[in-house]
Amino acid sequence: MKFALMINQGPYTHQASDTAYHFACAVLKAGHEVFRIFFYHDGVNNATRMTTPPQDDRHVIDRWSELASQHKLDLVVCVAAAQRRGILDEDEARRHGKDGDNLAPGFRISGLGQLIEAGIEADRFLVFGN
Amino acid sequence: MYVNRRAPHGTIYGHEGLEVVLVGAAFDQEVSMAFVGDGVFQLKQAQDTSGIGTKNFAGAYRALADYDVTRLYVETESLEERGLTVGDLMPLTYEDEEDNDQEKSSITLIDRASLGQLFEAQDVILNF
Numbered sequence: 001m002k003f004a005l006m007i008n009q010g011p012y013t014h015q016a017s018d019t020a021y022h023f024a025c026a027v028l029k030a031g032h033e034v035f036r037i038f039f040y041h042d043g044v045n046n047a048t049r050m051t052t053p054p055q056d057d058r059h060v061i062d063r064w065s066e067l068a069s070q071h072k073l074d075l076v077v078c079v080a081a082a083q084r085r086g087i088l089d090e091d092e093a094r095r096h097g098k099d100g101d102n103l104a105p106g107f108r109i110s111g112l113g114q115l116i117e118a119g120i121e122a123d124r125f126l127v128f129g130n
Numbered sequence: 131m132y133v134n135r136r137a138p139h140g141t142i143y144g145h146e147g148l149e150v151v152l153v154g155a156a157f158d159q160e161v162s163m164a165f166v167g168d169g170v171f172q173l174k175q176a177q178d179t180s181g182i183g184t185k186n187f188a189g190a191y192r193a194l195a196d197y198d199v200t201r202l203y204v205e206t207e208s209l210e211e212r213g214l215t216v217g218d219l220m221p222l223t224y225e226d227e228e229d230n231d232q233e234k235s236s237i238t239l240i241d242r243a244s245l246g247q248l249f250e251a252q253d254v255i256l257n258f
């Protein structure tokens with residue numbers, strides 16, 4: 001079965017990103033496909049590689065990057081939501097004259113059309129976080 | 131179906147939700163919106179955010195008809211519980227091409243039980 005996920009809360013404050021991660025792992029382990037994971041609202045904060053949690057805690061962002069590289073997942077961050085919250089890839093940083101970018105590996109920045117397409121393409125579309 | 135559950139300006143959900151609706155309209159899908167709970171305040175007339183310095187995006191609701199988003203369901207009980215009537219909402223209309231371009235209201239009042247059935251019939255629901 002083809003799944004698509006949407007994550008609407010940032011890391012650490014809410015469990016939504018953790019739950020989505022464990023759900024994605026379970027889906028992949030069961031042999032299903034994850035078509036796309038879309039990050040919106042404060043969920044875009046899951047995509048900054050500047051995140052530096054204490055060593056004895058899980059690294060929510062690295063975990064997503066690793067899962068993406070292992071399973072060739074499509075992790076998409078909404079460009080408008082990301083810019084509002086200071087999440088930029090190299091191109092966006094240059095375009096807006098910022099002194100650095102912070103998008104974590106395995107994520108890409110794109111538009112809301114990717115969210116709509118995920119809803120259309122997937123057999124099951126699940127939303128994590130309100 | 132896009133479901134609005136929150137008042138417009140205290141959180142960004144209404145604003146970013148509306149952006150999804152407008153982008154989603156470019157895809158050839160059957161689209162509707164529902165307004166429940168404090169979400170009915172999204173459609174309140176004469177919103178003014180000048181006192182709080184946030185962007186007043188409420189005007190963008192008037193653009194929905196241009197994007198062929200013409201089915202806005204407002205839950206009757208939610209309106210009543212908040213002392214509102216349909217007259218307190220923005221007069222959102224569209225021109226019905228299948229009916230001699232007659233101007234019709236985009237807003238349909240719907241009771242809680244019927245809205246539940248409508249939810250049941252959706253392929254994808256996004257809550258904002």
